[in-house]
Amino acid sequence: MLNKGLGSWIHKRRVKSGADIALILDDYQLSYAQLATRIDRLAAVFAERGVTSGTRVAFLGGNHPAFLETLFACNMLGAIFVPLNVRLAPVELNYALNDSGSQMLICLENLDDQARLALQDSSVREYLTVSNTPEAPSEYETALHASSGNYRDTAVSLEDASIILYTSGTTGKPKGAVLTHQNLTWNSLNVLVDYDVTSKTVALLIAPLFHTASLGMGALPVLLKGGTLVLQERFVPAEVLQAIEKHGVTSLSGVPTTYQLLAEDPAWAQTDISTLKMLTCGGSAVPVRVLEAYEARGLGFSGGYGMTETSPGATSLRAEHTRAKMGSAGLPHFFTSVRIVDGLGADLPAGEVGEILISGPNVIKEYWQRPDATESSYYDGGWFRSGDMGYLDEDGYLFISDRLKDMIISGGENIYPAEVEQAIMEIPEVESVAVIGVSDEKWGEVPWAVLVLKEGAELDTEALINHLNGRLARYKIPRTAVFTDSLPRTASGKIRKAELRNQFGAAQS
Structure with missing residues (x-):
């Protein structure tokens, strides 16, 4: 195949596991074969509207099949996917559209008013709305059904850009992190090596896909392996518990507050969660009282540390080590390296706090059109400066102290x-x-x-x-x-x- 990137993944899955379920949203399901057909059709729609290698296509919406269809259709053509955070104000969305130079925007219908404000004086020339109910009538579905849908094997290398993800921007304007096909592929391989993801995994995604953790640590590795994604449009503890029981969910990811709210829900004690095998928690260490609530039901937490710029995984902590290494973010991922340095870039011994540096094929090489930010973000050519403070213990486990500026x-x-x-x-x-x-x-x-x-x-x-x-x-x-x-x-x-x-x-x- 000419396409060495993500655009080939679902096509290959159609051949290997076409009848297996790829996506679930409520009662709606798509097999890998059905998903591949829809992606083929969407890629043809994009091509007919001028999308080609390097074109940026933005998406505004939450956890919906169209999010992943748009991602893979873009990457089939060598185009670059730009997922947008639905919580951004129209002026912030407008900035991301113009900064990325996005030519097309796909938007869920419930966000149409917000999108139209953002589109004013923007670079976008093509706009399609999608019904929040999958396959319900919409501009998006009409275009898909009218499409020829022939599979397009376009030349795409692993070094080509796949996604531009905008960072939060706690100071100044957000920066667009350019994630290549290589970054996302190697991050997925890190997940497959360090976590128990299999073709039988049923992963419930409750965090928005436009966040790098949900996409990079949840969706992409599971699809690469041929498992099933259960999409949750919003986080309502009772609905999450129902979904776990209904779909036999085996894997769940969240932040400490997510797990705390689930354990405090009235339905917690009565819900059958016996299928759950893997809980991963990011953002911060799991409070002891939350850890104990899950241990009482035979479950432990895997943890980790990362950021958008590492696609996003940098370290992982397996559940069996959570108690022994309480508060740790774990060991570097298999294909990733971590250093701790002082203010001059010199390595520090175990136990001493310094800035965390990260290197590996999952680490981005640049910010979109920001050579100044790119240059200031690296030591020694390839070590990304996280801006976080931490230390390594004698066994090489990373402990996060805080943000450098905090x-x-x-x-x-x-x-x-x-x-x-x-x-x-x-x-x-x-x-x-x-x-x-x-x-x-x-x-x-x-x-x-x-x-x-x-x-x-x-x-x-x-x-x-x-x-x-x-x-x-x-x-x-x-x-x-x-x-x-x-x-x-x-x-x-x-x-x-x-x-x-x-x-x-x-x-x-």
Whole structure:
């Protein structure tokens, strides 16, 4: 085949496992053969509308078969897929469309109003809407059914761009991370080596596919292996539990809050989750109380660390090591390497905190049209600067300390908010927390905790400090607790600590 990239995957799956179920959304199912036919038809539609090698095609929508159909149809033609975050404001969407130079936008119908605002003064020339109900009448389905659908084997190399994913942009404008076919293929191979993904895997995707973890760690490895994806359009704990039981889900991915809400749902105890074999958790370490809730039902958590720029996996922690390496993000993925360096780029010994550097075929080589950002993001030519702080223990396991820019320096001591936040999350009354540095005449900075409590719960600063005494060094314990109804977050769900620092008078980094 001429196509060495992702565009060939579903065509090959049609030959190897055509009758097997590839996608499920509610009661709608597509076999690999049916999915391949739809992708062939969509690729022909794109080609008829001027999409060719290098053309950018954007998609606005959540977990829907059309998301994956658009991705693979683009990659069949050598075009570049640009998934957009549905939580972005129209002006932010417009920026991503114009920065990427997207010529076409595919959009779910419920987001049409938002999309049309974003399309004003944009580079987009072709626009197709898709019904939120699969195969219901829409511009997208009409075009598919009128298409010739002949398979197109286009020359695509592993070094060619497959996807442009825009980072959250906590400061300045978001950057477009260029993920090549090589990046995504090797990341998928890392997942297959380090996790128990098989052709019998039934993976429930509850995080949006436009987030790199859901796509790179969930969808693509499972499709490469020939397993089944169960798409969940929104996260409602009761509906997730129903889907696990209905479809015999074997694999589930989420963040600590996801698993906490599932375990607290009234249906938790009565739901048959006996088919579950693999739980993966990213974003932060699993609080002990959540870990115990799942261990009581015979389940453990695999963890890991990564980012958009690593497609996204950098490290993985197998479930059997979760207790022994509590708080660790695990070992580097099989085909990936990790270093810890000081401010001058020199390697640090085990146990010493420094910046995390990552290298491997899953690591991006550039940001879209941002040579300045690309140049400043690498050491020694190929080691990506994560901007995260951490250390390796004597066994090579990675422990994340915090974001470099979020580190608090109090009286000459380094305080890593993630460590403090993890200890605070052990308190049952706490829903979420952010620890920030606030200016102090004596110490330079002191830590403050900004907390959201569970509905009806009560907690004061004294109780918080009493909980942390003996768990953390005294200089790490927040001087003040601030209680609020919600924490400001980016479109991808990350807490905007810069806003909290501005609000509470923190020293600026």
